[in-house]
Amino acid sequence: MKKRPFVAANWKMNMTAGETRAWFEAWASLAGTEEADVVVCPPYTALAEAARRAAGIAVHLGGQSLHWEDAGAYTGEISGPMLADAGCRYVIIGHSERRRYFGETDETVQKRIAAAVRSSLRPIVCIGETLAERDKGRTLDVIRLQLDGGLAGLEEETIGGLIFAYEPVWAIGTGRTATPEQAQEVHRAVRGRLAEKIGKAASGYVIILYGGSVKPANARELLRKPDIDGFLVGGASLEAASFGEIVKESIRAYKEVN
Numbered sequence: 553m554k555k556r557p558f559v560a561a562n563w564k565m566n567m568t569a570g571e572t573r574a575w576f577e578a579w580a581s582l583a584g585t586e587e588a589d590v591v592v593c594p595p596y597t598a599l600a601e602a603a604r605r606a607a608g609i610a611v612h613l614g615g616q617s618l619h620w621e622d623a624g625a626y627t628g629e630i631s632g633p634m635l636a637d638a639g640c641r642y643v644i645i646g647h648s649e650r651r652r653y654f655g656e657t658d659e660t661v662q663k664r665i666a667a668a669v670r671s672s673l674r675p676i677v678c679i680g681e682t683l684a685e686r687d688k689g690r691t692l693d694v695i696r697l698q699l700d701g702g703l704a705g706l707e708e709e710t711i712g713g714l715i716f717a718y719e720p721v722w723a724i725g726t727g728r729t730a731t732p733e734q735a736q737e738v739h740r741a742v743r744g745r746l747a748e749k750i751g752k753a754a755s756g757y758v759i760i761l762y763g764g765s766v767k768p769a770n771a772r773e774l775l776r777k778p779d780i781d782g783f784l785v786g787g788a789s790l791e792a793a794s795f796g797e798i799v800k801e802s803i804r805a806y807k808e809v810n
């Protein structure tokens with residue numbers, strides 16, 4: 553039995569409070585998205601507006617990152633308690649843009665996961681290889697290193713509650729999606745490595761998302777693969793209508809394979 557689809561929107565550095573209001577107004581007019589778990593990750597400045605709009609509807613909120621300390625002299629940073637207070641239940645950790653432009657490493661990923669869990673935020677942990685790594689045939693090694701580094705020292709119970717997002721760097725924002733077969737190969741390897749850490753049964757429950765140029769046109773074929781449980785969507789999530797289509801295509805695929 554495949555898991556209910558989990559579809560998260562990563563708005564990145566887009567969307568003012570006014571645009572957020574308009575997005576939720578458009579979302580409210582869509583039907584047929586109820587049979588999926590839907591999460592929206594706005595920029596911090598739009599969280600208050602998003603929390604007002606998401607109240608009472610089946611959309612949960614997530615942060616796009618968090619600091620590993622709960623408070624202190626870290627100018628420009630946001631902490632787990634702040635995200636929880638702003639209405640978040642989830643938080644993205646280790647997105648490849650954070651790794652590439654802001655110096656995040658597997659070690660800081662591990663510290664941020666621990667901080668998220670302290671604040672009862674469910675981490676969405678991002679992993680993925682670059683094009684150069686894929687071309688050298690190193691994809692599965694890179695994924696394994698990211699998993700081992702990011703999860704070092706974490707309790708089995710913590711690992712079992714994480715959500716993972718496999719996002720090949722070459723597919724993010726490029727319009728070039730991994731084929732369902734390429735994505736499934738990595739998703740299966742991720743689940744296999746998790747099985748070694750937390751056991752096969754527990755690894756079966758872990759939600760593993762795909763991210764990288766997901767659109768309404770490719771969501772269904774991807775979600776039909778056995779180890780793909782949902783999506784982390786960037787560009788196509790900025791319009792409520794296209795994000796809604798992705799959610800509906802995911803529900804359709806889920807029903808087809810169950």
Ligand code: PGA
Nearest residue numbers: 724725764765785786787
């Ligand atoms: P994209 O971004 O859908 O625009 O490729 C995905 C992501 O970075 O999470």
